[in-house]
Amino acid sequence: MNGPSGASARRLTTPLLLLVLVCSFSFAAIARVAFADHFHISCVPHGFVHGNSTTDESFYARVDAGCGSTVRTCKLYTSGALIGAQTVTGSTATCLVWSIDFGHFTECASTAHVASSGVFAEHVHKAHNWCG
Amino acid sequence: MTRGVRLAATTLAAAALGLAAGSVIVGTPTVSGPQNLLPVPGSERIGPTAPDPIAGPAWALRVYASTSGASCVQVGRISRGRFGQIDEAGAFRALALDPGGACGDLDAEPVIVAINAFPARVARDARTVLYGRASADVTGVLVHCGAGSPPARPVIGATGGFLLPLAGTLAPSDLPLTITLADGRSHTYDWS
Numbered sequence: 001m002n003g004p005s006g007a008s009a010r011r012l013t014t015p016l017l018l019l020v021l022v023c024s025f026s027f028a029a030i031a032r033v034a035f036a037d038h039f040h041i042s043c044v045p046h047g048f049v050h051g052n053s054t055t056d057e058s059f060y061a062r063v064d065a066g067c068g069s070t071v072r073t074c075k076l077y078t079s080g081a082l083i084g085a086q087t088v089t090g091s092t093a094t095c096l097v098w099s100i101d102f103g104h105f106t107e108c109a110s111t112a113h114v115a116s117s118g119v120f121a122e123h124v125h126k127a128h129n130w131c132g
Numbered sequence: 133m134t135r136g137v138r139l140a141a142t143t144l145a146a147a148a149l150g151l152a153a154g155s156v157i158v159g160t161p162t163v164s165g166p167q168n169l170l171p172v173p174g175s176e177r178i179g180p181t182a183p184d185p186i187a188g189p190a191w192a193l194r195v196y197a198s199t200s201g202a203s204c205v206q207v208g209r210i211s212r213g214r215f216g217q218i219d220e221a222g223a224f225r226a227l228a229l230d231p232g233g234a235c236g237d238l239d240a241e242p243v244i245v246a247i248n249a250f251p252a253r254v255a256r257d258a259r260t261v262l263y264g265r266a267s268a269d270v271t272g273v274l275v276h277c278g279a280g281s282p283p284a285r286p287v288i289g290a291t292g293g294f295l296l297p298l299a300g301t302l303a304p305s306d307l308p309l310t311i312t313l314a315d316g317r318s319h320t321y322d323w324s
Contacts (some may be wrong), residue, residue, distance in 0.1 A: 065236070071304075071323055075249075083220075085249040086234065087304045089321045093236035093244045094169065094202075101208070101232055102250065103220035117324070 038112075038128040043067040046074075047125040048112035054129045057104050061086075061112030063095040067119045075113040078105040079132060108132070169204065169231040171196040176229050180289030181210055185299040186257060189224060193293035195265055198235050205265040205293055206233035207248055222255030238267040238292075243311055245321055247304050260302040262286075262309065263295035272312040 039047035044067050049060040061074035072095035075085040084102035088095045095114075099105050108131035115122035126132070175197040181190045192210035197203065208215050208227060216226040236244035245264035252258040262275060266288050273294050275284045286294040298307075304323035312318045 060232075082249075082251050084251065086246055087323065088234050088236075088244070088246045089304075089323055090236060090241050090243065090245060092202075092240050093234050093246065095246075096169065096232065096234060097248070098230070098232035100227065100230070101217050101248075103217075103253070 038125050043119050044069070044116060046114045046116065046120075048110070048127055050107070050128055054127070055107060057099060057107055059099050059107050059110060059127070061095075061097045061114055061125075063114045063116050065090075065092050065094055067116070069116040069119045071117040073113075073115045073122065076102070076105075076110060077113060078110045083110075106131075169202065169233070169235050170199045171204065171229045171231060171233075172199055173229065177291045178210065178215055179291050180287060180293055180295065182286070182295050182297055184209075184259070185297055188218065191261060191295055191297040193263060193265075193289070193291065193295055194229070194233070195291045195293050196229065196233065198231070201237075202235035203238045203244060203265055203292075204231075204233035204235040205244060205246070205263060207246075207261050207263045207295060218256055220253040220256060222253075234264075236265075238265065242267045242270050242313060242319070243273075243321075245309065247302075247307060247323075249301055251301065257299065258301045259297055259299065260307075261295060261297045262307050263293065266292045266294060266311065268292070269313050269315075270311050271314050273309060274312070275307055275309045278306050 039049055044064045046063040049062050051058050061076050063072040063074050071087065071089050073087045074095040074097045076083045076097055076099055083105055084097050086095055086097040108127050108129045110127050112125045113122055177195050178192055181192040183190050189209040189211045192208055192215060194206045194208060194215050208217050209224060211224045214226040216224055219225050234244055234246040243264050243266045248261045250259040270288065273286055273288060275286065275296055277284055284296050286296045288294045308320060308322040310318050310320045
């Protein structure tokens, strides 16, 4: 009695299993890439730096020197409002603007806006635990 | 083992493989934070200072060496001998030595120069501060403040630091500066 139904179950299970595996793999890979986007290296390291914690209101926008850049800009925004900015010039200075220098702000609603002349145009890096 | 348990286990394994594949794609950042800019305790010095253009505690520099050997300079306010900042509520807060400065290599170039913008808040007016740290080869700093305003000559302190606090919000391109070296050469930074 259960022969035909067992075969049917196997026919359903194999494609379903494959679909589940592909979806699980893809979801995890996409999530990993998305959540890594707060700080990365595009010729030079740059982005949003949480520091020791993602919830302690201490975070940075940072652009390292290198790759021929002569001017680097890093700005911090919280809930869309500018909280502080720094621009550095020369060939070796790291641009680093720290939230604590400007007050207390919600880390997960913050973004780093960074640029490096001749390397990359201004673009936005969101907090790792984005809640804005 | 039931079919459901096997399915769950396989799903978890696929997700783990996906995470691993994602990690390969994005790589592991070599710098997860400003660890290479950590201050060397005891290397910090305060100065010079400059009055705020309108009112409030004077501005000050804190210079320090980083653990990677960089020369760093941080701008803040000075109150009762303590280095700190005015927060968004207008209160002074002392800041312990931290990796919040602009850091560079004074063996490779004569100055580290930065401009910080402090936007207006409810209890704080906007300020723009040009500041930096010069090597011993630099004898003068001249900041061109635009047509109609005389150029400013911030004093280079004993720490090599110099600063120029200004009222309002100014773009870096409004504040080109020229440094003069001991051998008579000069170099202009126009922020472009």
